[in-house]
Amino acid sequence: MSAEQHTNTPSVRRSRSWATAGRYFLLLLVAAISVGPILWELSTSLKSKAEDVYSQTPSLLPQHPTLDNFSEVARAVPIYHFAGNSVTVAVMQIVGNLLGATAAGYALAKLQFRGRKLIFGLFLSTLVLPAEATIISQFQTIVKLGLGDTLVGVALPGLIGAINVLLLRNAFMAIPEELDQAAIVDGANVWQRFRYIALPNVVGTLAIITILTFIGAWDDFLWPLLVLQSPDKLTLTVGLAYLQGTFVNDPRLVAAGAMIALVPILVIFAVLQRYFFRGVGEGAIKG
Amino acid sequence: MKLFKVAALGSVAVVALSGCGLGSGGSSAASSKVQQSVDSSAKLSGTISFQTWALKNDKFTPYFTKLIADFEKQHPGTTINWIDQPGDGYADKVSSEISSNSLPDVVNLPPDIAYAAVKAGALLNLAKSDPKINQTYVKSGLSDYTYKGVDGTYAYPWYLGTDVSYWNTDILKKAGIDQSNLPTTFDGLVAAAKKVHDATGGKQFLMSRKPNLYDIMSTGAPIMNSDGTKFTFNTDAAAAMIGKYADAYKAGYMPREVLSSDYQGNDTLFKKQQVGWTTSTGYYITSLKTDNPTLVPKVIGSPAIGLAPLYSQGISVSAKSKNPALALAFAQFVTSNANQTAFVGVAKGFLPGTQAAQSDPRFTTSDGTPAGNAAVLGAKTLPKAKSLGAPQWDQQDSDYLDQQIALAMTGKQTPKQALDNAVNKANSLLSK
């Protein structure tokens, strides 16, 4: 943390390079703490049966790397099927949010109608509620609708998130009024303005919502834990919790399960992180 | 590899306590519902679904396929769809079936889950539709499905099991314990556990479980008061028993991880040959033949220590069945003496729930193998076996008791406190 100095004497330069080295060292240290446990688990998931995972002097690199654990774990519980269930829920929620939240966000931002303020207030008010506080009543509603123990039941409450409606409303608000006015003069109706002017301007926000929705659905635990009971319907997180409760005797399999839950999401994130960081600054998301 | 542990048969006959606790006495949801009685003389036709619990596996699938084929042949124009649910989470599964109105027409339920279903008005009162029920089935089985404060009987007793003690002879030999003179009392068990501990330097164990409600019942403590409105098992005798467990734990006669939440369980450790004693149904050695064949020659059975618990399974009919006549006929068919006897022929060590089968010599004569001996031991213990008789006792109560006992075993509270807490909690959870 050296101050930016506008002098350039050798001693200053030297101290600055020391400062940079120090920063790198600290950054590497925190990176090791952040990613170390994950790498360790990755290594465990690749270790063969012949290699002891609990030995006194464990090695980070597997001596005989093998993918056996990833097929073995599927014999123990249908983990890839669970992953498929998680994807199903995520896709439902992504589609729901892209359509529903976009439409509602647009109407709240760009269309005059009676009751707009009230509806906006309703969406805003729900942000104050911790999700866990309404989960029981949501559960009862889902059960009464006959959707208990179904993936639709898991996806439904998050089909259109209030936060996404508000994010999109803000994004649509940022579009200059003149564009709309010009289009109106040209005789464009509301659907055309929505399609050709508004949508292209919020692609970034839509991308962020897609990423966040996917991560949210993929990582969600408490809600699917309540809704799902059948072993063939579990989502990945619930299945993983179940796996580690049942097969604690082989940490390699549990590690493989954890990797199946982690690797896809981390890869997706690493690829899309640029869009993501741009968007996260726009508002504190995720409770 | 099997997806889930079979809970009902074989490995662990854990009483998957579930359901809920409605203190009886009041009117219940079930009795306020209109109960149809079924005319069983009508011509049968149509389709019903039949749900079993953890019985679709190499061992039992052939039996059910044949059973269903036989029935469909006898009654042309009928179709039975067989569904099987895994051992884990059955109570939750059944409750979600009930709440979404998709409970199969004929369903295999243990008494506690059946009780939750009865309170929700989901099961048919069989006593009403089948006047001969009391002459056909054993009393102990019927009484497990007849609930205080609710009129009627809600399942045909199907198969009954109880616990037998099993010992690993290798570990017994190491500790110098005589196989012909195995412990028959709890104190004898602790003494033997000390021998194992001393002989193996604390590497192997005999005991590896926390006491549960059955152990408390063994001490003669009344689980509930006579009208089933309060739990009353916090007696000094029960506290003394827990105290003995706590002492054994402190002395190192049990694995340390017994108390931790991800403890693999006594059954797993027995199969890994780290502990020398477990309890399971008379079917246990037979089931080991498929799962752990190398262990089979090392295992011998002996009568249960203390009170033998009774585990019932029953066949119930959904009150909302669209085809009640067929459902009832099939439930009777599944639980008929001939079919039950054939079933227990596969599930050795259990007894059928029919009166006619109780004196059947087939179940009480052994072929001389340890597996056969254990099966006979199970069958012979059954008449003395007792069920908890408290369907109000549910999973939450059970979890809480378990936690309190764990605290007592670590010495954080006295056994009496643990029992008082568990009783108070269970009573506060009983709905009024």
Place this chain on the structure above:
Amino acid sequence: MVRTHRWFTPWIMVLPALVILCVFALWPAVNTFFLSFTDVRTLSGGTIVGLDNYRKLVDDPQLRAALVNTVVYVVVCVPLLTFLPLLLAILAEKPLRGLAIFRTIFYFPVIASAVAVAVIWKFLLDDRGLINGWATHAGIIQDAVPFLSGRWLLLFSAISLTVWKGLGYYMVLYLSALGNVDPQLHEAAAVDGAGPIRRFWSVTVPGVRRTMVLVAILVMVSAMRIFTELYILGGKTGGVGGQDVSVVFLIQSSASGADGRLGYASALSVLLFVMTLPPMALLARFNRKVDE
């Protein structure tokens, strides 16, 4: 704005979102309150029992443990997660080669599913796990430290997992705040001879004070809502003797099971809501101010 659309067009656009909002957010909020005065269960019940559930709350020893745990969680997490991410953000703010990679790595624990990372930590903290194995081997300890079964150790294990997982998230919040601190202030302080630590306290902290308050509130609320870490590390029973539970944990455990006690769970939910209300209200005021 000129009206160029028929009156019902906006309603068509808002309707799907509004339906979901009403059925799964507004109605549950109202309904939870009603349910908390009944003995509703998953399969049965539905009589009004007045304050019965709340009376049971007061007598529930597990809830007392849960509230103590929540207080500990808040007291430990709030300072840690208010300051550590700030230091990390200062470290990761100024341009440096490869910084994007570091930021991405710091964010990995945030993105990772809580269940998966809790499973990993469980494996590290196990009696025979990496940490205990290494420490016994190195002769630092004789017996394994019971990270997963000790009453307080388990709670602190969960806290450390929460802190580890939250670092990157709050760092990103600070990064955008640091961008708004005038670099000239730093220079002026440096000219006055203030060292880095002095400058941190006198320039950086005042510059990001608003964000620090925001972060502290967010941490507080999420500490009150803790569940997954405890559920995975301590197991379904909440540690040995059920002492390591949280309010959400109890909501889940009383509502699950074959015939869950939804009434009691709702009373717990109302309690959770009341607990989070003050920080949430602060947050709402705070956001309004920022908007203005």
